[in-house]
Every structure is written in C-alpha cells, then in structure tokens.
Amino acid sequence: MNDFPINRRQWIAASGAIAAAAWSAPQLATAAEPITQRTAPMFKLSLAAYSYRKLLQGDKPQLTMADFIDDCAKMQLDGTELTSYYFPPNVSPAQLRELKRQAFLLGMSISGTAVGNDFGHPDGEQRDKQIADVKMWIDNAAILSAPVIRIFAGHAKKGIAPDESHRLMVAGMQEVCDYAAKQGVFLALENHGGPTATAAGLLKLVKAVDSPWFGVNLDTGNFHGEDIYGDLAKVAPYALNVQVKVVVSGPDGKKVPTDFARIAKILRDANYRGFVVLEYEEAGDPREECPKFVETLRKALA
Template identity: 65%
Template sequence: MSLNFDRRKFMLGCAAATAATGGVGSPGKHASAIEPIARNGSHKFKLSLAAYSYRDLLTGDPAELTLADFVDDCAKMNLDATELTSYYFPADTTDADLRKLKQQCFHLGLSVSGTAVGNDFGFPPGAERDRQIADVKRWIDRAEVLGAPVIRIFAGKPKQGQSQQQTHDLMVEGIEACCQYAGEHGIHLALENHGGPTSTAEGVLSFVRDVRSPWFGVNLDSGNFYYDDPYTDLAKIAPYALNVQVKVVTSNNEERTNKQPTDYDRLARILKDSNYRGYIVLEYEEAGDPRTECPKHLAEIRKAFA
C-alpha cells in the first residue's frame, strides 16, 4: 500500500481541497490539494491490536507480561496482526530478538501491522534534533527486521521562541529526512493526528501537502480529534490513511472528561467511503483489564467493519 508518486499534482475538484485551505503550509499551496492514496475502488479491513493497550502489563519491574505473551493473546483473539509498539521492547533488544518475535507471529498466523515511535521533530538544529531523527531511523531498521510495513510517527511540539511557520518547516524537514531513509528500507511513515500542529484535520493536511515523499501518509486515530463531532474531520484525513488506530471512546476535550462511546458503524462507513484497505488497530486506553476488555470491543469492531 503506497502513496501515488504523482500525488503532488493539483486536484481542484478533490474533496480534500476545502479542508486544505487556511492551514500552515508553503506559500501558494493553501488552496491546493493532493491526490489520495491510490486504492482499487473497494475497501478491505484487517484487525490488529496495539501493544499500547497492554501498557500496564508490559511495564513495571518486573513486568507482568512480555511482548511474546501479548502476541500469544493476539492469536487467541483470532486477529490478523499485532502492532508491536516500540515502547515495550527492552533497551537491550537485538535483531535476533526481533527475528524470534517475528517467527512467533508467523507460526501463529499473525502479521506485524506496524510499530510506533514517540518522536518530536519540533526541536531546532542541534544534538536533540539529531537524536530524535536517529531514533526514528533506528526503528526503521527494526521495522524492516520485524516485517512491519508502517511506523506511527508524531510531528512533535512547538518550542519556545519559534513561529508557527518555523515549527511547521522544522517538522516537515524532519519527516522528509526520515522518509528518505524509510523508503530505502521499504517502510512507510504515518503521521498521527495527536495534538499540537496535528490537532485538526487542517493541521494534518498541511503536512500531507508539504512533505514530499511517496513513503508518507496519515495514521488516523479515531480518538484524537477533540470536538463534539470528530467524525467530520476524520473523514477529511481518511483518504490519506496508511494505518487506522481505533479508540473505544471519543471526547470533546483533551482532558477526556466528557467521553462518548466510539460510533464504530459511522467510522466504518467513513473508511468504506474512502476505500481504505489496511489495518484497523484497536488501541485500548480505558479502565479495566485489557485482556478482558479488548476481546469485547474487538467483537463490536468486527461487526461494524464486516
């Protein structure tokens, strides 16, 4: 699943054109739009579970579970894949460890849907920025070993003294540098809508317009637009999704004090209308034992996305 190499062409009649206006971006691009990811005209959904869902079980000294245990649970839930989120790998993980986990997934009939890094491209030139880019590239190498086709990345946060445009340009440059490396290894980078400059559809689309790489796209997170009706903006970024992360609730504020159950049926219609073909990854963040709660929500998601 790759981006169209001609996706920089103007599409004055594209549905995303309206959403693309008014955001931060390079001069002269505000009224333009890009081509959505090339599909074949029909949707296809595969189910996965993010290791972040087991975060409390995978951390601690000692941790209650290992990633191998998580993979076993994914197989028990009869999933198509597992997302092996980078945060839960031991610091001393080797390529041999990655290959062993990959073999376990294969023996259990699971693909590795992807991984994620907690990067920040908002830093100005210097040691910290270099470290952020190096860490993403390190996980590109690891994703290649795991057979993970996509890595969830983040834009980062504005830093003190930066203008909005300076922040945007720094983030675009960081993403492009990593995309060039990712493409050399056959890995896609998917930018998550996750606060700051990516807290709105317009913000996400400003990066989609300005990052110049066929290995770049969006990680659509259903729970990270904090409006009364987040589905309108989710529909705007859906045509550019390389990966879809599903939360079990939405909220109209970042404090998440007003939670509403995710409308799985509506989300499924949005992705069907955009002919999305790829992974639907449950990321469970709520209270309760995820080993009990995740199967319940996966049953609802299966029904909605059938």
C-alpha cells in the first residue's frame, strides 16, 4: 500500500489544473452592471493637469508637465492625472517614460490621462481620425502605466437621426474598448453634456458597450439637473475614476460651492475604491488654489 496517495508529479498536475480553472473563471464585471467586487470604500487623491491649463498651454507655456508633477508631489498626492492636451502632438515614448520615472521617484502613480474625442461623426475621415487618436493615447497610457483614460461619447451631428447617432457613438466606443483591452487600459466615459448630460443618458451608453474594460468617469460638476447629487449617486456605482469640481450648477446656471461632504458620502455609499481627482476650473492661480481644495477634499474623504 502506498503511504502517499498522491505523488509530487500528480500534485503539480492537480495544482496546475486548479490554477488554470481559477484563471479561466470570469472575474471581471462588465460595464453594463455596477462594480460589485468593491466591499468597502478606499480613496486615493490626484490632481488633473487640466487644472493647470492656463499655465501649460499657449505659444510660451509658463510650466511643463514635469513642473506639474512636482507640484502634485508637494501637495502630498497619491497620483497625478496627465491630460493629453498638454503634450506635444508628437510626444515620444522616451518622453512618456521620463514622466513615468519622475512620478515614481516622487512616490506617485500616474492616476490616468484624458482625451478629447467625438464619436458622433459618421463614417469618413473625421471619424477615422477620432478613433485613431484615442488608440494612440491608449498606447501612450500603457507606456505611462496609466490605468484609465477619460473619454467622451461626442455630440449628435446635424442631419443624423438620434438612433443613428447613438449607434455611431456606441460603435466608436466599442472599437476603442476592444483595443484598450489588449493593452490592459480602462476607458471611462465622462458625463459631459449632449447624450451624457443626464444620469439616464450616460448609463444608456455605458450599458450598450460590451467590455469589462469600460465604465464611467464621474465628473461632479457636469450634471445640471434639479437633483445634481441624486444623479451623481445613480452613476457612482459604475465609476472607474472620479473628478471633483469645486462648484456645481443647476438649471439656472448659478454656481454654488460643491458640498464635499455629500460627495464623500455618495462615494462611500457606492463603495468606490480608486482615485478621486481634483479638477479645478475656476478663476485664480491654480498653484495657490489647488493646494487649498486638495486639503478640503482630503478632510472630506478622511
């Protein structure tokens, strides 16, 4: 009688079969459903380079992206969001890797990046360019180790029926999501006017794209209905990334300060885990204003 009912070779084979089964099991939620794996909230802080747009753009920018990363480190942030608009159009992999190196040595992650795209265009040169540009930034995000890219659906074009406009946007997002999946990069659809101006409109698009690498970029300043915080709460369970503005405005267009405590509660109730990114758009020197609002946000999320 064998004292060892399973020998080493059999044990290795059995272990391999178990591991293979674990890898083959579906682990990822699709974008059509809330992200249910989150069992408790956890927040990391970042700042969007869009906050420094006045300093980073123009014929003679006052600051470089490296300067912005340095400022994020001085604010003791966990991450830095590098908006694509402020890179040279022909940015090289070497330049991207140098920014990645800089952020890492300063103890930060590159929390994500953002593109300005429009998938509402019909078939043709303009649409092809929009898709190609997003794919290029998926490649760039992979080099940066940026886990997520904020994208837009786009806007309906004159003469195109609403159903066709919806189809075009979904088809565009599906194509770039399929590409992003190969690079291991998430794409997050922002609530940004047009068909995404309401929670219902945003989720209609999100649920139409079949990809586990797709979700929502929740912008707290971009819903303008009667119940702004109610709309944010409806979308929060789908969020891959959160951008916090310092003001909100309803149907009357009047700006009022964001209720940071209420935003924090919405994110906690949704068990959101990930980056909360300050995106400062108001008047004033962002190098002076952003540190103040970072601290306000830090206290609200503590």
